Structure formats: structure tokens, C-alpha cells
Amino acid sequence: MSNGTLRIKGGQVVDANGIPVILRGAGLGGWMNMENFITGYPGHESQHRAALLEVLGKEKQEFFFDKFLEYFFTEADAKFFASLGLNCIRLPFNYRHFEDDMNPKVLKQSGFKHLDRVVELCAQENIYTILDMHTLPGGQNPDWHSDNVSNYAAFWDFKDHQDRTIWLWEQIATHFKDNPWIAGYNPINEPCDPEHYRLPAFYDRIESAIRKIDPHHILWLDGNTFAMEWKNFDRVLPNSAYALHDYTMMGFPTGSRFKGTPEQTAQLERQFLRKAQFQLERKAVVWNGEFGPVYADPRVDSDAAEINQERYNLLGAQLEVYDKYQIPWSIWLYKDIGVQGMVYTNPESFWNKTIQPFLEKKRRLQLDAWGKYPSKEVEDVIKPLVKWIDSVAPEATHTYPTPWATERHMSRAILQTFLSQALQTEFANLFKDLTFEQLDEAAKSFHFDHCLQRDGLNKIMSEHAKIRESRNKSLVERPLNDIWAAAKGTDTEGASEELP
16 A cells, blocks of 8 residues: 655655655666667667568557557566565666657547556555656657657757647656655656756746646656756755766676776766765755676676676675665666566567568667677778767767767767668568567567576666665665765766766
């Protein structure tokens, strides 16, 4: 039974009785907001769906995606998640489930079919859910996870995109306003406003619009530049938490390996505190909405076991930081095809066996930004181009998003946008002429009963699902001013931005 709608009080999330609640869990990425590395296709979700529509036809395409959404999260997933002691799932979704670009501001009730189902499954296991609009009209950032088929975030330059987003959140708030198991609304995932001032201004607008319909649920508001910057943020909105995303390159194949040195662990804390400075100085709730390493594949990496143990150690070191500052968090992610998920599809499943040759091609061509492996074939093409661009246009190195070097901008535009789009039909043709039964089997590869569990990851998650008892006691008794003082007393100068 719920203890009432959660709210913010005194810099903490509390229930209706005023008892602090630490929300800890994972994001259900790849489900209602699909991503290339999570399920295996190249490029962007809207292109993936369009290519399968062309290859399969309308009836089979709709059948497959409905079954995919059904199998991806079931009662078995909710029970497993709860068994780890985790109590919150972030639910990313693409606005296109609820509205069509060619029929704007007309609500598609079908979008609630699976969202309502999963919210209820979680509630039955005492799991809260945070609704996360991961893809907005126009694209709120220049990356693949906002289903942005270009590298231009048009959301910020067109008021119509912003008005449609507010309208859609009004519909969603109307639908969920009386549900106490909704922990709140995450209106924009990883916004990237090059001007910086338009994001806090938009938050003012959307907060006012939602509050007219739902004055009670928490707003979980991401910082700018992939939830890492707080320029032009000068105040905390009522009943709102502020989200950072705390990835580290030490958790990725192209980064330094984590050896647990004092310098590396200190770097993790500095990185977190730099991103959390806005919240800590204003005594606001800090929510780490995304973090987590990717994991090595023994079929690719001969030392996969050693690498993965280092990644588990890295994750444990990060979680120790989050315990120290007593923050809620949501790791990325719950389920995928074996890159990062707590649960992942079996390599012998129908889905994985069908797409495995294409996955090898994707890895060689670096079509996925997330967890990419070094590739001499690609580097021999991209690096000379980057060197030339930086030499003839030095200002290119300052192009927003500024955490991206020129090489990242070029990889995004050439490999992950243009080349990936050109390979959509090749991927879709892997499913050509499949029967309904075979499409069902492909979708069922994502069912919990057919998946494997990443035990090392899940063990650490369970151990940190709740702050240790001694610290949990201090959550109630320790003055919050002590926490802010400790944070402000930590040197955050000189820490470079880290973004995979």
C-alpha cells in the first residue's frame, strides 16, 4: 500500500507522513524510447520503425512492436527488480507514442496501453515510477537517444516544439495526477540548449502548466548539456528535484581502466560534486538520473572477466559517493542485448542470433557511440578529417556541446547519422519474410524468462539499494547543513567534463 504521493520537504524526498524515502533503481531504456545499442539496430528509433514498416508491412510491423513492448517488461521483471530491494524505475518514453508530427496536439490514447500496464505492475511490487520524456518534438539534444535524426536540436529554436511538449505533459499529468505510485515527472532528458538561458525559462513555463493540473507530484529537472551544467539556473522551483547524470569514461572501452587508486576515487567524488554544486549550495534534492559502466563481451575481449570486475569496482566506488551524500539514483540501465543491462538477452536467443553478424559490422564501423570499441578502419578515415578541420577552423573545437571534441561531432554526423541511416534497410531485411510466429519469438527474446542476469552488477545494486543502516539513521538525525558544508569543502576545481 502506498504511503501517499511523494513530495520534497527540507531538501529530501518524503512520503505523505513526512518520512524520508530514498529512491534507488534503474532506467527502463530501450522500451518506449528505443536506442540503437540497447536492441541492436543502427541509427534512430523512428528510422528503425520506418524501415521495418517497409520490409514487413503495416500488420506485421505493428504486431512485432506491440509484442516487443509487452515482453520487454512483465510481472516477472517487476518481481525480480523488487527482490533486489530497489524501489524506483525511471520510464523513458518517446513523444511519438502519444502524438504524431503530422497531427499535432491530438492525443493518441494508445500510448498509455503499455505505460499504464508497467506503472501498475511496479505499484503491485511497491516500486515507484518516474515518467521521463526522453524524446521531445524537434529534439532537445543532438544525439541518438532523443531520436534526433540530425545533430541539430531544433526544440530550442521553435516555440511550436516547446508548446507541443507542454501540451503533452498536460495530458500526461491529467492522466496520472491521482496515482501515488508515480514518483513524479522528468519533463526533459539531457537537454542541450546552446544559449543556456532558454532551459530554465522553459522549466518555469512547464512547471506552471503542470501545477495547474497536478500540484502534488515532484518534478525531476535535468541540468543542461546532458544534465551536467547549471548556467543561468538561479533558483529552485517548488517541489522539484534537480538531476545530474554522472558517467565516467573509466567505465567505457576507450577510457582509462579503473584500478581503484586514491586519485581515481577522488576524481569520482570531484566529478559528482562539480555537477551537484547548484543543488548542494541551494539545499535542493540531488538526483543522479543516469550513470553506470558498460561491460566487456568475452566473445570480443579475451580479458573480459578482469575488465568487468574493474567495472563492478568502479560502480561500487561511485555508489559509495552517492551513499556519502545520501542521494537518490537511477542507474542506466535495466535491460538490453548485453552491453550494460542488469538483465540481457541470451546470445542464443532468436533475436541475438538473427542480428549478431550485423552487430559485428556495427562494432567495426563504430555506428554506436555508446560503448564503442577502437577501430583502425574508422580512425584512418575520421582522424585526418578532424585534424584538417581543427587546423583550418580552430573555433570548431568550441562547438556546442562543448564536452564533445571535434572528433565526437564528426563521428555523430558521419557515422551515427548518415552512415547509420544508410544501413537501416540492411538491418530491417534481417526480418524479411518472417511469419507472425517468428516475429513473436524474436520479440519474446526480451522476456525475463528468456534473458540472463548480470549477477555482479545486480549484487552491487542490491547492496546499495538502501543506505547502510548507520547512515540511514543519520538521514533523519544528521543536520543537512553538515552535508552541504562537507560538499562545499571539497575541491571541485580543475575537474574536466567526462562524457562517453
